[in-house]
Amino acid sequence: MVLKGRVINAGSVTAEAVVLDTPFSFIGDFDADTGRLLLGGHALEGESIAGKVLVMPTGKGGTIAPWIAFEAAKRNIAPAAILCRKGEPITCECAITIDIPMLDSFEENILDVIETGQRVRIDGDTVTVE
Amino acid sequence: MKLDQYEEDMLAGKHGPGKRRCMELLTKFGEAMGADRMVPIRSAHTMPKEPLELLEDLTEGVDRLGAFTTIHPTMSAFSLRNWEQMGISPDFAERELSVHRKRQEIYKKAGFYETYTCLPMLAGNLARPGERVSWIGTGLQLMANSILGARTNRDGTVVNLAGAITGRAPYYGFYEDENRKAQVQVDLKSLDVGRMDSADWGALGYWVGAKAESRNVVFSNLPELDLDRLRYLLPPLSVTGSVGICHIVGVTPEAASLEQALGNRPPEEIITVGPDQVEEARSLYARGNRDVELTIFGCPHCTITELGVIARLVKGKRLTPGKRLWIGTGHQTYALAVLMGFAKDIEDAGGVFASACMSAIPEPPIPASVKTVSTNSFKAAHYISRLTRGAVEVWTADLQECLEAVLD
Numbered sequence: 001m002v003l004k005g006r007v008i009n010a011g012s013v014t015a016e017a018v019v020l021d022t023p024f025s026f027i028g029d030f031d032a033d034t035g036r037l038l039l040g041g042h043a044l045e046g047e048s049i050a051g052k053v054l055v056m057p058t059g060k061g062g063t064i065a066p067w068i069a070f071e072a073a074k075r076n077i078a079p080a081a082i083l084c085r086k087g088e089p090i091t092c093e094c095a096i097t098i099d100i101p102m103l104d105s106f107e108e109n110i111l112d113v114i115e116t117g118q119r120v121r122i123d124g125d126t127v128t129v130e
Numbered sequence: 131m132k133l134d135q136y137e138e139d140m141l142a143g144k145h146g147p148g149k150r151r152c153m154e155l156l157t158k159f160g161e162a163m164g165a166d167r168m169v170p171i172r173s174a175h176t177m178p179k180e181p182l183e184l185l186e187d188l189t190e191g192v193d194r195l196g197a198f199t200t201i202h203p204t205m206s207a208f209s210l211r212n213w214e215q216m217g218i219s220p221d222f223a224e225r226e227l228s229v230h231r232k233r234q235e236i237y238k239k240a241g242f243y244e245t246y247t248c249l250p251m252l253a254g255n256l257a258r259p260g261e262r263v264s265w266i267g268t269g270l271q272l273m274a275n276s277i278l279g280a281r282t283n284r285d286g287t288v289v290n291l292a293g294a295i296t297g298r299a300p301y302y303g304f305y306e307d308e309n310r311k312a313q314v315q316v317d318l319k320s321l322d323v324g325r326m327d328s329a330d331w332g333a334l335g336y337w338v339g340a341k342a343e344s345r346n347v348v349f350s351n352l353p354e355l356d357l358d359r360l361r362y363l364l365p366p367l368s369v370t371g372s373v374g375i376c377h378i379v380g381v382t383p384e385a386a387s388l389e390q391a392l393g394n395r396p397p398e399e400i401i402t403v404g405p406d407q408v409e410e411a412r413s414l415y416a417r418g419n420r421d422v423e424l425t426i427f428g429c430p431h432c433t434i435t436e437l438g439v440i441a442r443l444v445k446g447k448r449l450t451p452g453k454r455l456w457i458g459t460g461h462q463t464y465a466l467a468v469l470m471g472f473a474k475d476i477e478d479a480g481g482v483f484a485s486a487c488m489s490a491i492p493e494p495p496i497p498a499s500v501k502t503v504s505t506n507s508f509k510a511a512h513y514i515s516r517l518t519r520g521a522v523e524v525w526t527a528d529l530q531e532c533l534e535a536v537l538d
Contacts, residue, residue, distance in 0.1 A: 008162040061372055063177070063266055066288035070181050089303075092162040093286040096155055097184075 001113060003127040005103035008087050009095045014121040015080040017114050017129075018047055019055040026069050026094060027062035035077030044116070050077040053120045055110055056084050059091025066090070066097045073098035081122050083110055103127065131160055131300075132167045140296055146191025152292035159289055160300025169301045172280075173257055174199040174294035175250045175265040176242065177287050182229055184288070185236055188295055192240050196297020200243045200250040202267055203431065204230065207456065207491045209484035210246075216456060216482050217497040240295070246485040247460030248430045249361075251278060259383035262305050264293035268372070269365030269430060269489075269509060275375040277360055279383030281305050284374050304374055310384065311393035312348035312377050314341070320404045323353055327528035331362035332508030333411035334403065339371035341401050348377040348391040355381065361430045366508040415511045415526040422502040422525060425532045428458025429488040429510035434466050436529075440481075441472035443533050449480035453536040454500070457481055458488035479537070492517040504532040 022042070024030075031038050035050030050072075072078040082095050087104040095102035101122045114120060114129055121128040133141065141157065143150040160168065174197045204210060210230065213223045237244055245253040248270050257263045257280030265274050265282045274280045283303040285293065293299045303309055316338055326334070338347065347367065355363070355378070367373040377385035385391035427440065437459060449455055457476065459467070464483050467473040473483065488505075490513040496503070504525045505511055515524040527535070 009158060063268055063284070063286050063290075064179075066286045067179070067181055067184070070184050070288075074181075074183065087162060089159075089163065089284065089289075090286045093159055093289050096158045096162070097288045 001129040003106050003108055003110065003113065003129070004125055005083065005127060006105040007125050008092050008102040008104060009099065010124060011081070011099070011101035012123045013053070013080045013101055014119060015051055015053045017053045017055050017116060017118050017120045018044065018049050019111060019114055019116045020044060021057065021111060023058050023060040024054065024056045024091070025060045025062050026065040026072070030068065030072070032068050032072055035072065049079045051080050053081045053083060053122065054079040055114050056082070057111060058084050058086045059088050062090060066093045069094035069098050083114070083127060085110060131157055131165060133157070134168070137168050137298060148188050148190040148192040149296055152188055152295045153298070155288060155292045156296065156298060156300060160302065163300055163302040165300035165302040167301050168298040169262055169305065170297055171197050171264050171293055171299050172261040173197055173255050173263045174290065175202060175255060175263070175267070175270065176291050176294050177202045177205070177266045178230070178233060178246070179205040180233065180287070180291065182232055185233060188291055189236050189240050192295055195241050195294055197294055198243070198255065199241070199294040200245040200253060200255040201237070203246050203248055203458065203485060203487040205487050205490070207484060207486050207488060207495045209486045212482055212484070213495070216484065216495070217454060218495040222494040245460060245462070247462065248487065249433070249460060252433070253460050253462045262299065264290050264299050266290045268368035272364050272368045272373060272376060273361065275304060275310070276364055276377065276382050284372070310375055311346060311395070312391045313345040313398045314347050315388070315392065315397035315400045316347060316349045317400060317402050318349070318351055318404070319402050321408065326408070328358070328362045328506040329412065329508070329526045329528050330408055331359050332366050332506070332526070333408045335363045335366035336370050336508040336512070337407045337411040338401065338403065339367035339369060339373055342367065342371045342373050344372045345398065346375045346377070347373055348379065348385065348388065348397070350379055350388050352378050352381070358433055358436055362507065365430060366512070369509050369512050411508070412526065415508070415515070415524055417523065417525045420525070420535050422504040422535045423452065423500040424454045424456065424496070424503045425536045426456045426458070426488050426503055426505040426507070426510055427529065427532070429505065429507035432457055432459040432463065434463050434470070437463065437467045437472045437476070438470070439529065440533065441475040443530060444479040444481065444537065445475040447479050448538045449536050450538045455479070455481035455533070455536055456488065457483050458486060459483055461485040489513050490517060493521060496522060504535050506532055
């Protein structure tokens with residue numbers, strides 16, 4: 001399946017998807033020591049997003065989130081790319097700071113068409129689900 | 131995005147690698163936000179806990195910042211001057227100090243003003259109505275938009291730093307008139323505002339923020355408030371919600387009337403707040419046992435008038451042995467408090483001053499012996515109770531009660 005999105009930060013990467021159904025923040029939802037999700041009772045609690053394509057509805061809050069993303073990227077535990085329905089300022093800032101591909105505004109609801117564990121190839125404005 | 135010649139030159143690296151990297155970040159971010167151009171900013175206010183490598187990267191070749199830039203308090207209660215008196219462990223202090231000294235070298239070389247306060251408008255960075263700035267700190271962003279009428283977006287730390295270095299920001303969001311209009315109207319009913327103490331004001335903001343979420347707010351019928359009440363009321367709106375502007379009719383420069391604040395449109399929602407709602411928020415940080423080990427003031431930083439109030443209440447008294455009093459205030463305000471004699475009264479009683487952030491404090495630096503904290507700040511109560519993951523219990527009360535809890 002091939003999807004087209006709006007490019008927030010350009011790049012190419014192929015990696016496994018982690019599809020989250022709730023808004024994500026690098027502050028609070030992310031273990032900056034391990035790259036795993038901290039989501040309380042959520043089914044994806046403890047799932048690593050290090051080197052993965054993080055798929056989510058949107059991001060949320062936290063002015064220092066770009067620093068946390070930066071430190072995570074330095075230690076190779078940041079996500080490899082972010083795909084979302086709608087990119088809000090702080091998550092865009094994180095992706096641009098650590099220079100990972102980020103796309104939003106797909107015609108499809110990406111939470112419905114990508115499943116956790118699928119391999120996803122991102123190249124420019126094109127996302128291929130393998 | 132359309133750039134002017136200076137912006138093009140920065141992007142082409144003609145003003146050094148740091149400014150080039152900053153312009154790359156800003157143009158990409160601006161395009162993502164739908165901005166069609168950059169605008170100059172009058173001033174910036176940045177946060178002093180940058181990852182060193184990032185700070186070095188973005189300031190490479192920069193010997194002059196693009197905008198007058200002040201600095202937020204040192205993070206998490208860590209006072210550069212007197213951490214030992216605060217009971218902060220030497221291991222923690224040495225880690226913080228070694229990195230901070232390296233940041234300071236960069237601050238001095240590039241020309242950051244080391245104000246270390248969350249009230250930069252009281253320390254030489256007075257943004258005026260309509261001026262575009264890039265200020266950090268969600269509470270300060272809200273105060274800049276709502277009290278000063280200056281215009282700042284809710285920038286993150288990297289876009290903010292890039293703005294300070296280049297003097298530019300993408301034109302979007304709160305820079306545009308249309309995005310500043312109130313959406314939620316708050317009417318106070320049966321609330322005796324004359325009798326509300328500092329914790330009540332924080333509780334009011336805390337309750338309203340949760341209802342407003344990310345929408346713009348207007349308070350329709352508040353009386354004229356001094357800065358001390360405003361700084362307890364406003365920041366909690368950006369704690370339980372992510373409110374970026376809260377008009378107060380008669381206070382906010384662009385809210386001479388309710389109609390002006392709303393942009394001559396009906397509000398999306400009208401929220402009525404009375405004593406029950408304030409009490410509901412107060413009950414979140416209420417406890418029966420008033421035996422606390424640490425009282426924290428200064429979130430946001432204490433003003434000189436508030437230091438005068440504290441000085442009068444503690445003059446000639448002493449803290450109970452083993453108890454602590456931490457007061458966050460800008461080092462400029464501290465210098466004035468020394469001159470006025472307030473600092474001596476407070477320090478003789480056992481209190482310590484820190485030009486540091488009194489909000490998001492985990493342990494450490496909160497000493498291991500501290501199990502209960504009292505504060506009059508709802509923002510501090512919220513973050514301290516969460517960051518210490520239940521190890522520290524936080525109780526909110528008015529300033530005088532918080533003091534009595536640690537005085538002999």
